[in-house]
Amino acid sequence: MNAELITIGDELLYGHTLDTNAAFIGMKLAEAGIDLLYHTSVGDQADTILTALGNAMNRVDIILVTGGLGPTHDDITKKTLCKFFKRQLVFHEGVLKDLMKRYSDLGMAMPAVNQNQALLPQGAKFIENKIGSALGMVFEENDKILVAMPGVPAEMKSMLIESVLPMLKQRGPRTFIIQKTIRTIGIMEAAIFEKVSGLIEENSQIKIAFLPGYKGVDIRFTVKSSSEEKARQAIDDLVGKFQSRIGKYIFGFDDDELPAVIGGLLKERKLTLSVAESCTGGLIGKLLTDVPGSSEYFLGGIIAYANKIKTNVLNVPEDTISDHGAVSAQTAVAMAKGVRALTDSAIGLSITGIAGPTGGTESKPVGLTYIGLCDSQDTIVEEFRYGTDRERNRVRAAYSALNLVRKRLLNLA
Amino acid sequence: MNAELITIGDELLYGHTLDTNAAFIGMKLAEAGIDLLYHTSVGDQADTILTALGNAMNRVDIILVTGGLGPTHDDITKKTLCKFFKRQLVFHEGVLKDLMKRYSDLGMAMPAVNQNQALLPQGAKFIENKIGSALGMVFEENDKILVAMPGVPAEMKSMLIESVLPMLKQRGPRTFIIQKTIRTIGIMEAAIFEKVSGLIEENSQIKIAFLPGYKGVDIRFTVKSSSEEKARQAIDDLVGKFQSRIGKYIFGFDDDELPAVIGGLLKERKLTLSVAESCTGGLIGKLLTDVPGSSEYFLGGIIAYANKIKTNVLNVPEDTISDHGAVSAQTAVAMAKGVRALTDSAIGLSITGIAGPTGGTESKPVGLTYIGLCDSQDTIVEEFRYGTDRERNRVRAAYSALNLVRKRLLNLA
Numbered sequence: 122m123n124a125e126l127i128t129i130g131d132e133l134l135y136g137h138t139l140d141t142n143a144a145f146i147g148m149k150l151a152e153a154g155i156d157l158l159y160h161t162s163v164g165d166q167a168d169t170i171l172t173a174l175g176n177a178m179n180r181v182d183i184i185l186v187t188g189g190l191g192p193t194h195d196d197i198t199k200k201t202l203c204k205f206f207k208r209q210l211v212f213h214e215g216v217l218k219d220l221m222k223r224y225s226d227l228g229m230a231m232p233a234v235n236q237n238q239a240l241l242p243q244g245a246k247f248i249e250n251k252i253g254s255a256l257g258m259v260f261e262e263n264d265k266i267l268v269a270m271p272g273v274p275a276e277m278k279s280m281l282i283e284s285v286l287p288m289l290k291q292r293g294p295r296t297f298i299i300q301k302t303i304r305t306i307g308i309m310e311a312a313i314f315e316k317v318s319g320l321i322e323e324n325s326q327i328k329i330a331f332l333p334g335y336k337g338v339d340i341r342f343t344v345k346s347s348s349e350e351k352a353r354q355a356i357d358d359l360v361g362k363f364q365s366r367i368g369k370y371i372f373g374f375d376d377d378e379l380p381a382v383i384g385g386l387l388k389e390r391k392l393t394l395s396v397a398e399s400c401t402g403g404l405i406g407k408l409l410t411d412v413p414g415s416s417e418y419f420l421g422g423i424i425a426y427a428n429k430i431k432t433n434v435l436n437v438p439e440d441t442i443s444d445h446g447a448v449s450a451q452t453a454v455a456m457a458k459g460v461r462a463l464t465d466s467a468i469g470l471s472i473t474g475i476a477g478p479t480g481g482t483e484s485k486p487v488g489l490t491y492i493g494l495c496d497s498q499d500t501i502v503e504e505f506r507y508g509t510d511r512e513r514n515r516v517r518a519a520y521s522a523l524n525l526v527r528k529r530l531l532n533l534a
Numbered sequence: 535m536n537a538e539l540i541t542i543g544d545e546l547l548y549g550h551t552l553d554t555n556a557a558f559i560g561m562k563l564a565e566a567g568i569d570l571l572y573h574t575s576v577g578d579q580a581d582t583i584l585t586a587l588g589n590a591m592n593r594v595d596i597i598l599v600t601g602g603l604g605p606t607h608d609d610i611t612k613k614t615l616c617k618f619f620k621r622q623l624v625f626h627e628g629v630l631k632d633l634m635k636r637y638s639d640l641g642m643a644m645p646a647v648n649q650n651q652a653l654l655p656q657g658a659k660f661i662e663n664k665i666g667s668a669l670g671m672v673f674e675e676n677d678k679i680l681v682a683m684p685g686v687p688a689e690m691k692s693m694l695i696e697s698v699l700p701m702l703k704q705r706g707p708r709t710f711i712i713q714k715t716i717r718t719i720g721i722m723e724a725a726i727f728e729k730v731s732g733l734i735e736e737n738s739q740i741k742i743a744f745l746p747g748y749k750g751v752d753i754r755f756t757v758k759s760s761s762e763e764k765a766r767q768a769i770d771d772l773v774g775k776f777q778s779r780i781g782k783y784i785f786g787f788d789d790d791e792l793p794a795v796i797g798g799l800l801k802e803r804k805l806t807l808s809v810a811e812s813c814t815g816g817l818i819g820k821l822l823t824d825v826p827g828s829s830e831y832f833l834g835g836i837i838a839y840a841n842k843i844k845t846n847v848l849n850v851p852e853d854t855i856s857d858h859g860a861v862s863a864q865t866a867v868a869m870a871k872g873v874r875a876l877t878d879s880a881i882g883l884s885i886t887g888i889a890g891p892t893g894g895t896e897s898k899p900v901g902l903t904y905i906g907l908c909d910s911q912d913t914i915v916e917e918f919r920y921g922t923d924r925e926r927n928r929v930r931a932a933y934s935a936l937n938l939v940r941k942r943l944l945n946l947a
Contacts, residue, residue: 132743133560133573134560134570134571134573135560135561135564135570135711135713136556136557136558136559136560136561136562136564137557137561137754138557139552139553139554139557140552140553140556141552143549143553143575144549144550144551144552145549146549147546147547147548147549148548148549148550149549151548151549157547157548158547158576158577158579158582159574159575159576159582159585159586160546160547160574160575160576161572161573161574161575162556162572162573162574163571163572163573164571166571169571169572172572172593173572176589176593180585180589298548300548330545341550395843396816396837398816398819399834400823401820401823402816402819402820402822402823402824402828402832402834403809403811403815403816403817403818403819403820403822403823403835403837404816404819404820404823405816406811406815406816406817406819406820406837406839407814407815407816407817407819407820409815409816410813410814410815410816410817410839410889410928411815411925411928413890413891413892413924414892415815415839416839416840419815419839419840420839420840420842420843421812421815421836421837421838421839421840421843422816422836422837422843423834423835423836423837423847424809424816424819424834424835424836424837425834426819426823426828426829426832426833426834427829427832427833427834427877429833429877429878430808430833430834430835430877433876433877433878434836434847434876434877463846463847464840464842464843464846464847465842465846476823477826478826479826479827511826512824515823515824
């Protein structure tokens with residue numbers, strides 16, 4: 122079974138809104154074994170919607186439509202679908218009563234414009250919307266099926282997962298797209314490539330993609346198969362072989378994120394962490410506290426952007442800065458020691474670097490970064506030389522620092 | 535003149551990659567007066583690419599294609615375009631020489647696979663790629679034009695701006711889509727609506743969209759017109775009227791961001807800022823230091839996630855916390871005063887709150903947040919009650935804190 126997704130909204134074409142609905146639906150269809158062949162976006166304009174619908178009906182079995190089901194004048198999807206399928210809008214008293222009851226249960230009066238939501242195409246099937254006022258709609262014609270859902274992400278997601286996918290899965294043979302992602306940090310794409318030599322050629326039935334980013338290199342394995350189980354087994358076997366070659370660079374799989382992984386390691390070991398950040402300006406603290414429950418192991422720390430905070434608050438000796446510079450291995454070490462002492466944490470972590478775009482010199486170019494770690498037994502410092510992009514340098518520095526904690530906790534550093 | 539964009543790549547349909555190229559191209563076409571009617575994504579698969587090309591040739595004047603122009607086996611766009619337009623691939627010696635020269639200028643050997651980049655469709659025009667190895671291609675047939683660009687964002691952007699748009703603008707009458715956005719903070723959508731009553735009805739030729747987000751409410755004005763100048767004038771007039779009604783909530787226009795706006799205000803006044811962050815964990819520091827040159831006014835501060843950092847480092851009296859709680863107006867004030875004294879800054883800014891999802895009580899629910907500001911003259915504290923979403927609460931808290939600085943510097947608080 123193959124499908125097309127049509128997302129409707131001017132904001133999608135003008136580039137103001139990234140189409141996150143399309144990404145979510147693409148992922149869920151792949152998991153469900155439905156082959157998404159086309160995704161089309163059109164504006165809130167009847168003629169282009171009609172053309173897109175006509176082309177889609179000729180090229181796929183299943184059409185999913187999102188957007189334009191709201192009650193106001195710019196929501197034209199419902200009317201346009203009626204025109205396309207030659208149906209009338211009919212008033213559904215039960216739908217209106219349900220809607221009014223929802224509002225009265227909340228002690229609110231229903232806005233008059235919402236009466237439009239009870240006007241629905243004749244002969245279509247409807248899908249409950251647990252969150253909002255727009256029902257989903259199902260049209261069937263010549264063995265093709267079209268499902269229209271609201272564009273509000275929470276409404277679309279609940280409808281897709283709870284009603285639409287279970288319905289579509291019944292309709293015919295499926296092709297499963299099974300994927301697994303290995304997440305690595307601290308190793309370059311080319312080095313992974315060398316270490317896994319042979320494995321790619323021996324497993325040509327599995328598509329292997331290397332996805333380098335600022336936070337590390339992901340390796341994504343994809344198999345298309347009519348058997349979900351066999352595909353999963355083949356991927357798991359190959360992932361096992363990758364693990365034996367590059368295991369120490371792997372911090373997680375699929376949706377795992379490094380800050381939560383480190384949180385888990387710290388919790389297991391009942392250790393606390395504090396940070397002293399110069400060029401990252403609070404980014405490491407932000408990433409660590411993105412994780413709910415991080416107060417169990419993260420104490421906080423010092424944003425030492427100005428040198429006087431390094432000396433006055435973190436007690437970095439003034440000589441260290443004047444002799445070696447604020448961006449130096451010596452300062453990074455003193456910052457890590459300073460924040461550990463000040464906050465009484467098990468591990469002190471520090472970053473100092475030149476994020477750019479300006480501030481570099483010949484001996485200390487933009488991108489030069491030192492990361493320090495101090496615990497009860499040892500002090501470690503690492504030097505990195507990144508590029509000239511401020512945003513990228515800061516993200517790389519923060520993730521390298523988090524990786525140093527990971528390596529230390531796993532006795533890899 | 536109207537257009538369709540076709541973006542090619544499996545990763546777009548599977549939902550792993552948000553299609554940022556499409557957003558960029560959408561915005562630039564609107565600015566150039568070219569009406570983008572359709573955006574279609576297809577995978578790396580010849581049959582669906584051919585179908586998408588065929589449908590596009592029937593429904594628009596201009597077709598832009600991105601992706602699949604690389605040198606490896608999964609890049610099939612070039613071959614598929616040859617099939618569609620019935621052309622042969624021809625070896626271009628000059629192209630190969632140019633490529634080899636680029637590598638030798640960098641002191642590198644050209645990878646053998648890059649020889650493929652010199653095989654190009656007969657009779658097409660080519661567009662220089664200043665960054666990568668894949669040339670752009672132009673096909674013309676039956677008064678229609680198709681331009682293929684690489685999918686690597688930096689290569690596509692430079693090619694689009696420098697070559698493709700100047701070429702397309704020559705081709706026929708344009709419809710300009712002129713937009714301007716007012717960025718507000720500290721006022722709800724409904725309150726703006728009341729304050730601007732009348733203006734929306736009186737200006738029905740201008741589309742006005744209210745776009746509420748965690749960081750504030752944007753108001754976007756859009757006019758489609760064949761005269762760029764008239765459209766701009768109409769929008770500027772209306773923006774002026776909005777400014778006179780809600781001016782004090784407006785922190786900027788279009789791409790302005792609050793951290794940089796505050797940076798400008800601090801620089802003008804030669805003032806410095808430091809922060810004491812509890813629930814935001816470093817996010818305010820991160821936002822402030824996203825701005826290049828922020829070291830001129832941002833000193834740094836304390837991430838006081840654990841209470842003992844509030845007392846031991848920021849010198850918040852233990853009584854304050856035991857009497858009023860860590861999340862209280864009193865603690866926020868003491869944190870702002872503490873960080874100002876510790877860092878010797880002109881302004882100390884603090885946040886303490888319950889970000890969630892857990893940690894709330896009946897009297898202090900998740901979302902309760904206090905923001906404190908202390909300068910040479912005064913101390914201000916604000917209370918906010920947000921919802922239950924951790925990520926949203928933290929972003930709102932950080933932006934509300936930055937807005938308090940803005941208001942203070944402009945004598946609005």
